[in-house]
Amino acid sequence: MIKTLLKQVKQYKRESLLTPLFTALEVLMEVLIPFITASIIDKGIEQGNIGQVYFYGGLMLIMAFLSLLSGVLAGKYVAAASSGFACNLRDGMYENIQRFSFSNIDKYSTAGLVTRMTTDVTNVQNSYQMILRIAVRAPLMLVCSMAxxxxxNVKLSLIFLAAIVALAAALGLIMTRTTKIFDEVFRKYDDLNASVQENVSAIRVVKAFVREEHENNKFTRAAENLYRLFVKAEGLLALNNPVMMLVVYGCIISLSWFGAKFIVVGGLTTGELTSMFSYVMSVLMSLMMLSMIFVMVTMSAASGRRIVQVLDEQADLTNPENPLMSIPDGSISFSHVSFSYKHGSGEETLHDIDLQIRPGETIGIIGGTGSGKSSLVNLISRLYDVDKGVVRVGGNDVRRYDMEVLRDQVAVVLQKNVLFSGTILDNLRWGREDATEAECREACRQACADEFIEQFPDQYETWIEQGGNNVSGGQKQRLCIARALLKKPKILILDDSTSAVDTATDAKIRDSFVQKIPGTTKLVIAQRISSVQDADRILVLDDGRISGFDTHENLLKTNEIYCEIYETQMKGGGDFDQPLTAAETGKDGVRA
Incomplete structure (x- = not known):
């Protein structure tokens, strides 16, 4: 874990090295000052030598100034090092997350990733700052003061050794108990963030169903769980201060008792005892600082492990050596493909899929919920890899292509449409960054988005709120289709992407595709038969298997599932996932 974290120090190594250097100089000056104080008392004041007082007094001022200067520089460099380290951690995690495949992302909740990049990084940053500054200062001060x-006086110094051993044993016991609690604390932070994120993103649904009280109660439970764990952990850590004070006062009393005896018998001077008191306070302050580090490191250890999980996560999908950098055409073939989201689990989502799609064809894909429609098209742009078989695009295995090249030429309008805060033009240019306004307008005409855009006062400069909350579902879908068209792909996949538009607009979009992009292979997943019945061929999926693959007319004659879907929708039955009534079925459960 530590090795992985330290790799993120990168360009802040200089600041990380200068901090302990100046801290060491600061400590050295502070340790020598009590020794000079003893000389002022013994050689100057007690002997009435004012020259020695001036000499050692001037030397003390120089040391104090050097100590101050070193402390200021150490503080400056540690701030730069710790803040830069935290910045690199966040950048490192974010960059790695961008490389994640869908299967990698599935392992983490959104709230969990947010907690790691905020709370966890802040904990590690504070810990790193304390390690560079206090963890260097405290041991050095401790060792030098002890020396x-x-x-x-060797005999009096044995008091400190006994105190250190007792304190170390107590802190070790506390640390063992609290580490496990802090692991649980940061998992509860994920639950708390998840509750906030879910509530805010779905606030319209919450208010529509008058579920504010339910959401408040859910958040309160998450907050109370976090509260109980923190109280338990902090309750144990609170023992740290009483143990420290017990050791401090024990050392002072012991030093006063035995030191007085040594002065009486002549084994110690007054100046030496005075400096011993200064050193004992330095030793005990060092111990107190070490206990603070112990508390911070205990908390940040759990955070560090969570950060390292993300940094060490290896993307399941990577580019091959010498990848193909161009796609010849929009042909697609599935050769005995099987797929599961959890590889090796035996729970296959797709079973032995075998089909051939020619360049420029329009293929409709239809089937019940959970039949594998989205899973099938996700394999084409290699958002996931197959378990068995081969998916080919342009005659080549998709695993042989550079992933950026493949995804540029296989444009996908996903089932869940997402727009980003910015103007309409900004969102369209996600499809192609260098697209001109004229090209953006043409893509919108093809997607029938120009109809509503031109009604806005600012037209293409209209500001889109985060998530596209200020446009309707159908408008959002058409903007996403236009964005995909700007890529000028060889393959266009619409994953139920016209479900929120009316049937007339849906028909216009399909007609536009026929006229404007005849050479593009189009795969259209839909719930409505009307959206796919004019396709060259229609793929019917049932429980991850191909039930039929033919034209609309032929499927009506040969495919029972397609017939049921068609008849249900033509009779106004609505969603084809709705079960048939007893009156609509015969004895064997098939439509009468």
Whole structure:
């Protein structure tokens, strides 16, 4: 874990090295000041030598100034190092997430990734800052102060050793108990963020169904779970301060008792005892700082593990060596393809799919919910890889293509349409960054989006709110289709992408495709028979298997499932997933 995290220090190595260097100089000056104080008392004040007082006093001022300067520089560099480290962590995670395949993304919740990039990174940043500054300062101060104490009086210094051993044992016990709790704490943070994210994104649904109280209760439960765990963890960590104070006061009392005896017998001077008190406070302050580091590191260890999970996650899909950089045509073939979302689980979503699609064909895809329609088309643009068999585009296995080239030429309008905050033109140019306004307008005409865009006061400069909340579902779908058309793809996949538009507009879009992009292979997933019946061929899927693949007319004659869908919709039955009534079925359950 530590090795992976430290790789993200990158360009901030210089600041990370200068911080402990200046911290060490600061500590050295602070450790020498009490020693100079003892010399002022013993060689100057007690002997009445004002020259020695001035000499050692001037030396003390120089050391104090150097200590101050070193502290300022150490603070400056540690701020740059820790902030830069946190920035690199966030960048590293975000870049790796962008490389994730869908199967990688499925392992993490959105809220979990947000928590890792915010709360977890902040914890690690604070810990790194303390390690560079305090974790260097405290041990150095401890070692140097102990060395000076042993130099002054070995026997009195044994008090400190006993205190350190007792404190280390107590802190080790506390740390063991709290580490597991903090692991659970940050998982609860994910639940809390998930509750907020889900509620805000679906606020219209919450209000429409008057479920505010239910959502409030759900959030309160998540917040209370987090509260209970924090109280438990902080309750254990609170023992740290009493243990520290017990050690501090024990050392002061012991030093006062035994130090007085040493002065009486002549084994210690007054100046040396004074400096011993300064050193004992330095030692104990160092121990207190180390206990603070211990608390911070305990918290950030759990955060560090969660960050490393994302940084170390390897994308399931990668480019091959020497990938193909062009696609000859829009032909598609599935050769005995089987697929499951959890590889090796045995729960296949697609079973032995075998089909051939010629360039420029329009293929309708229809089937019940969960029949595998979206899974099938996701394999074409290699959003997932097959378990068995081969998917070919342009005659080549999709795994041989550069993924960016493949996805540029296989445009997908997904089932869930997404628009981003920005103007309509900004959103359209997601399809092609260098598209001119004229090209954007033409794509909108093909997608029948120009009809509503030109009614806006700002037309193509109209601002789209986050998620496209200020346009209707049908308008959002047409903008997404136009965005895909700007790529000028060889294959266009519409995954139920006209479900929110009226049938007349749907027909216009289909007619536009026939006239404007005849050479593009088009795959249209739809719930309505009317959206696919004019396709060259229609693929009927049932439970991940091909039930039929033919023209509309032939399927009506030969395919029972297609006939049921057609008759249900023509009779106004609505969704073909709706079960048939007893009156509509015969004895064997088939439509009478």
């Amino acid at each position: 000076m104490c042993f130099f002054i």
